[in-house]
Amino acid sequence: KNEVEQSPQNLTAQEGEFITINCSYSVGISALHWLQQHPGGGIVSLFMLSSGKKKHGRLIATINIQEKHSSLHITASHPRDSAVYICAAAYSGGGADGLTFGKGTHLIIQP
Amino acid sequence: DGGITQSPKYLFRKEGQNVTLSCEQNLNHDAMYWYRQDPGQGLRLIYYSQIVNDFQKGDIAEGYSVSREKKESFPLTVTSAQKNPTAFYLCASNAGRWYAGELFFGEGSRLTVL
Numbered sequence: 001k002n003e004v005e006q007s008p009q010n011l012t013a014q015e016g017e018f019i020t021i022n023c024s025y026s027v028g029i030s031a032l033h034w035l036q037q038h039p040g041g042g043i044v045s046l047f048m049l050s051s052g053k054k055k056h057g058r059l060i061a062t063i064n065i066q067e068k069h070s071s072l073h074i075t076a077s078h079p080r081d082s083a084v085y086i087c088a089a090a091y092s093g094g095g096a097d098g099l100t101f102g103k104g105t106h107l108i109i110q111p
Numbered sequence: 112d113g114g115i116t117q118s119p120k121y122l123f124r125k126e127g128q129n130v131t132l133s134c135e136q137n138l139n140h141d142a143m144y145w146y147r148q149d150p151g152q153g154l155r156l157i158y159y160s161q162i163v164n165d166f167q168k169g170d171i172a173e174g175y176s177v178s179r180e181k182k183e184s185f186p187l188t189v190t191s192a193q194k195n196p197t198a199f200y201l202c203a204s205n206a207g208r209w210y211a212g213e214l215f216f217g218e219g220s221r222l223t224v225l
Contacts, residue, residue: 004153033214041199043216086153088214101153 002026004089006102014110019074021105023087030090032070034061037084037104046072046085077109113138117202117217124189124196124224132187132220134202140215141206143185147171148199148219157200160185189222197224 003026013019023032034046047054047061049070054061058077063070074081084104091100115136124130136143142161146154156169160179174193179185185204189196200220205212 035214035216040218041201041221042218043201043203045213045215048213088154099156101155103151103153 002089002091002100004087004100004102006085006087006105008105009103010106010108012108012110013077015078017077017109019077019081019107019109021072021085021087021107023070023072023089023102025068025070025089025100027068028065028092029068030092032063033088033090033099034070034072035086035088037086039083043086074107079109079111082108115202115204115215115217117200117220119220120218122220122222124222126224127191129188129190130222132189132200132202132222134185134187134217136183136185136202136204136215138204138206138215139182140204141182142204143179144203145169145175145177145185145187146201146203148201154201157187196222198222 005024007022031048031050033048035043036046037043049061049063058075060073084106086102086104088099088101118133144159145157147157148154155171157171157175158166158169158177160166163179163182166177166179174190176188202217203214205214
């Protein structure tokens with residue numbers, strides 16, 4: 001089964017710090033999703049990317065296809081960014097069961 | 112506003128009982144999915160449907176059943192055959208081939224078996 005590894009599992013930082021969450025996957029993909037899970041459990045899609053870089057507000061997602069690696073960056077972090085961040089890799093040629101999720105990174109931003 | 116509505120948010124069940132979790136979307140999406148989330152694990156696919164009146168098993172379908180009689184509705188039944196049903200359940204949808212479109216999720220349903 002295709003594997004998706006996230007690091008770190010847990011991250012605590014101070015408000016204003018620059019945050020990086022990493023995601024590695026094992027085989028070629030069609031797309032990679034970054035998701036945010038709120039403390040209440042609901043999940044919101046942040047990015048879907050297949051190459052390069054995307055930016056939305058203080059969030060930046062990058063992907064390196066050759067290295068099979070993606071990063072999610074948060075600039076000027078804020079306590080409201082505290083959440084679980086999940087990456088999910090969509091594998092080329094796969095069906096719905098070809099979407100593999102990482103275990104998530106639990107981020108806490110302290111004021 | 113368009114979105115996915117899951118209900119109930121919390122559900123308690125006695126062993127041996129079947130329960131049904133509701134998932135409704137008004138996004139006009141063809142594809143709908145049910146995932147299970149357990150502590151320390153990634154989301155795992157239970158069932159998915161890419162069109163009305165059709166659905167396929169995911170990785171962990173045993174002990175679950177679904178129906179897709181309407182485009183907007185994809186209910187999940189957790190049967191008494193599911194050996195460890197206590198978990199957080201998430202419904203999702205997207206417009207077509209899942210890897211080509213943004214995923215939308217509901218707020219989840221937390222099932223506890225007493």
